[in-house]
Amino acid sequence: MIVLSYTVLNNLITQPHTWLNRQMGLETVEYGYMTQGKENHKIIQAHLIGAKRDPRLERLNGLKFTTVETTEKDKKTLFTRALDKKYSIKTYMDGFNKTQFLEIKTGNPPMPFSKFVRSYQRKLNAFIAPQFKEAVLISATRDLKKITVYPCPLTEKDRAEALEWVKKGIHIIENIKQFRKEEGRCQGCGYGSQCQYT
Numbered sequence: 001m002i003v004l005s006y007t008v009l010n011n012l013i014t015q016p017h018t019w020l021n022r023q024m025g026l027e028t029v030e031y032g033y034m035t036q037g038k039e040n041h042k043i044i045q046a047h048l049i050g051a052k053r054d055p056r057l058e059r060l061n062g063l064k065f066t067t068v069e070t071t072e073k074d075k076k077t078l079f080t081r082a083l084d085k086k087y088s089i090k091t092y093m094d095g096f097n098k099t100q101f102l103e104i105k106t107g108n109p110p111m112p113f114s115k116f117v118r119s120y121q122r123k124l125n126a127f128i129a130p131q132f133k134e135a136v137l138i139s140a141t142r143d144l145k146k147i148t149v150y151p152c153p154l155t156e157k158d159r160a161e162a163l164e165w166v167k168k169g170i171h172i173i174e175n176i177k178q179f180r181k182e183e184g185r186c187q188g189c190g191y192g193s194q195c196q197y198t
């Protein structure tokens with residue numbers, strides 16, 4: 001079974017040759033801003049379940065998420081959906097309750113709602129776990145001083161678009177010999193110094 005995630009699909013749709021790096025077992029690189037993002041996730045998640053309140057996050061107090069990720073790749077937040085006998089897709093949610101899943105994004109500038117609405121990560125999560133009716137984006141600056149909450153309904157159109165996007169990725173995998181290394185993208189590519197091409 002080939003298990004695909006948003007990151008793997010996004011990499012191979014953006015630059016198909018990244019699939020070859022993955023097949024060689026190369027690890028992606030963690031950049032400094034990613035480490036900080038993970039720390040911010042932990043702070044927000046601990047606040048949401050009341051494990052450790054942070055005064056910067058008071059405006060989140062009305063949110064009710066019964067489950068949040070408490071370790072990296074936390075199995076209690078793992079959702080999978082099989083597509084056929086060969087492929088399935090997985091995601092680790094930042095958190096969830098009965099009807100909503102949570103997505104936390106921190107950055108400078110913070111992610112605008114319009115970008116979240118367009119994002120295939122949101123649509124893919126909606127497809128993998130159709131029991132959720134709404135996504136909630138917590139978007140904040142890296143210092144967590146500016147923080148906004150955006151609820152976003154999940155639709156059948158989102159799920160249909162996610163499935164088409166997944167099929168596009170699988171088409172690339174199935175025809176990978178046609179996809180050679182092309183110029184471009186290296187900046188921000190997850191493989192960075194691990195890449196076999198650079």
Ligand code: SF4
Nearest residue numbers: 185186189192195197
């Ligand atoms: S670092 Fe550049 S060449 Fe290597 S996988 Fe990423 S985009 Fe491709």
